[in-house]
Amino acid sequence: MYKAKAYSAATPTSPLALDTIERREPTEGDVQLEILFCGICHSDLHQVRNEWSGMMPTVYPCVPGHEIVGRVTKVGSAVTKFKPGDIGAVGCMVGSDGTCPSCRDGYEQFCPNGIFTYNSADRHTGKVTYGGYSDSIVADEHFVMRVPGNLDLAGAAPLLCAGITTYSPLRHWGAGKGKKVGIVGLGGLGHVAVKLSHAMGAHTVVFTTSPSKKEDALRLGADEVVISTDANDMAKHATSFDLILDAVSAQHDINAYIQMLKRDGNITMVGLPGQPLPVAAFGLIYNRRSLSGSMIGGMRETQEMMDFCGQHNITADVEVIPIQKVNEAYERMLKSDVKYRFSIDMASLKAE
């Protein structure tokens, strides 16, 4: 074991503050990273504040962060993909059993014994896993991704969650040329989804509650932007979408979006509001529409997404902040005041 610096929350209502945590020394299959950048996902906030207490209660102290890019500092003797000095990246998962049907099919995210990067039982330390708001992390190399060399590292970090969470359902539901795709909520996930959907060739429409984001949405690659509070604007798109990705973090009316799907159209929830959303069955039965969900992605698909982003030069639009501003960043994220992802420059933690 060795000691690492981190920012943790001690209770659901306490601010994140400097802490010292224990990490394992790399075992033979492990990679140790010095963390350079870590994105701030809305899931970090949900988890820190125990907003998912029903499904995933938070264990304190909680060190969030699952959009991690770093420099390899040590590798175990069996590691083949990385050597010290390389750049590696860790997303939402650091382990799975490797033997269940989901793991065998490349869907580690659905493994019943999956280990999330934070807030999962840590069999090495006997405590809980700690995420990327830290100066280092150790993970099995299977869960460490390669980062294409042309990508800016601060902007690449958010791909590890915002990127794969939107890439996976866009691919699964066939986003591409000739398809009309809606993206609801222009936040961290939403803005990466717009870039990906555009790069896949789909006609991409953004739904936002923030009129001030209209120009940005077009710049990011949207073909059209709808202000979702404007009923006339919404009515223009009735029964016209093949696919809608809902990336909203709070309570909202999804029935309005279900109505916009054409025959056999699908709406996929990636946003995770703490409370259930009411669904009108009438909206679904007409036109045989479907409502589904999607959770991050497997390791093979995460690497595929990173490589796709390398080919299309896609990174998140980031506001780089020092870790000392993390609590302020959470408040701004709650007000949808972020363009469009905070990325923590972890060099700032060294100074503490």
Ligand code: NAP
């Ligand atoms: P975010 O950056 O805060 O973006 C959320 C966006 O939702 C906001 O920018 C805003 O967009 C919209 N919004 C917020 N409050 C709203 C309200 N009351 N009504 C309507 N729209 C509202 O969050 P994020 O990091 O992208 O995460 C989004 C959600 O996805 C979170 O719940 C997160 O936990 C979840 N998530 C899920 C997975 C998964 O595997 N499924 C992975 C990562 C994250 P506009 O200003 O454009 O309206």
Ligand code: ZN
């Ligand atoms: Zn996330």
